[in-house]
Amino acid sequence: MPGPSQNTAPADPTVYVACLGERRLPFLHHEHAEAVVSQWGTDNPGHPAEVEVWDRERWEGKGHGGMRAVRDCMPDRRMVHHAHAAFLPDGERLNVGRDGQWFILAWEFEADLYTDLPVRWHTTRRPGQEVEAQVRGTDKDAVATAYVEACAQAVDRVRNPIRYGDPGGWL
Structure with missing residues (x-):
């Protein structure tokens, strides 16, 4: 019987990227990205904040930190x-x-x-x-x-x- 997977990358090929000005934060869950964008936009009026949907390959190629940077929980x-x-x-x-x-x-x-x-x-x-x-x-x-x-x-x-x-x- 095979053991647990050592691959920590998410199975879902979608990465939800919170774009906060020049900063890009990748999330596994859409609701986390939305919550961060909403709160960051409230805290920083007049600064761009949105969620972009990227596929995994795009994030691996253009994102900072590769798949290990993808968050599976809300930041503190x-x-x-x-x-x-x-x-x-x-x-x-x-x-x-x-x-x-x-x-x-x-x-x-x-x-x-x-x-x-x-x-x-x-x-x-x-x-x-x-x-x-x-x-x-x-x-x-x-x-x-x-x-x-x-x-x-x-x-x-x-x-x-x-x-x-x-x-x-x-x-």
Whole structure:
């Protein structure tokens, strides 16, 4: 008697592709693609979002990731809290014209916005003189606490660049 199939590709030759702007997400089930397109369109008004029906060969030839990229379940979507600040060499906060903290609903495929961690943060030296603090996470209170720490580290980093491995003089 033969064992279970090792082929993980779906038996159905149809792939339902959620087209979200430039992003293409393949789904095994039409209702999953429709649900993602509907919600993504609501979250991003004015941006194109539609479902295209592709055959398996087309996805294998033109899609990213081949058949292993085809999803058989809904992607995760959750509220992610963000915080951001940039600081000049004298430690003064740079006014970037937006609130320092906000939240969004992000999908797992939006890697630049999404996290499933309660909090994560880092500081980065921008080209030029500024150092920015970036915080994101699913726990609003943890993000607020980490934001204070990240801002303190960013101020220290602009004042003491060598301590953080940054070039000693500003460009």
